[in-house]
Amino acid sequence: MEKKYIDLHIHTTASDGLLTPEKVVELAKELNLSAIAIADHDTVDGYESAKGKAEESGVELIPAVELSLSYQGRDFHLLGYLINCDDPDFKKKIEEFRQERLSRGEKMVEKLNELGVALRMETVKGIAKGASVGRPHLADALLKEEYVRSYNEAFARYLGYHAPAYVPKKYLTPEKGIELVHQIQGLAILAHPGTAHQDELLPDFLEMGIDGIEAYHSQYDRYQIDHYINLAKKFGILYTGGSDCHARADMVLMGKVKVPYRCLEMLKKAKQKKFGG
DSSP: OOOOEEEEEEOOTTTTOSSOHHHHHHHHHHTTOSEEEEOOBTOOHHHHHHHHHHHHHTOEEEEEEEEEEEETTEEEEEEEESOOTTOHHHHHHHHHHHHHHHHHHHHHHHHHHHTTOOOOHHHHHHHHTTSOOOHHHHHHHHHHTTSSSSHHHHIIIIISTTSTTOOOOOOBOHHHHHHHHHHTTOEEEEOOGGGTTOGGGHHHHHHTTOOEEEEEETTOOHHHHHHHHHHHHHHTOEEEEEOOBOOOTTOOOTTSSOEETHHHHHHHHHHHHHHOO
């Protein structure tokens, strides 16, 4: 029997990825992925745009979102899976996130201008093309206007956490993020804990109601994958996985990490148990 694989962490042009939602579905089909989740930052526009293409191609498309959290002075990402994208309160919250991202982008452009970099917000918006604005769009704009020679230089010189044009995001607390995902009948998964060495805080997240952790990721080696699977089993929580593909630096990571379909089956069973239906 042929093994079925999935990728539950993909970004598109609706946030800071370089592939359109439709192209993501096409690639998933080519890679013989059985299911994917478009988990864009603070938006479900990519998921909405991809639904028709997914139905047509036979690729199972999972509604998802990635939210930014802050806890004990550190940044975290929270994945929400099998969410109800049509919830009116969620739609309102997502629009608030979009406006906050736009405002943050404008403040960073102002800082760049003060530093003598004459970048215009119109250039950033043109690159974002209606997507939820993030630092990658500013980096692309700096590169386009030849203020930097590479995407990485844009972050190192201007946009990184300790760089002069950086403006902090308005982060959700973990409690608020988990609560939001649960309000829309989704499952809250801590994204890529292994990339930021966040194991010691996992008990805190468990107390706050987290449903699982991302055990498969394109930056994990086999040891880390096994470690997070075992950790999830130890705590009796779910484990998921995905490539976290943004298609930047000519790297299309979709399908690079072999996430078994059983991870999605576990998500579905957990959702049914938690919310019924």
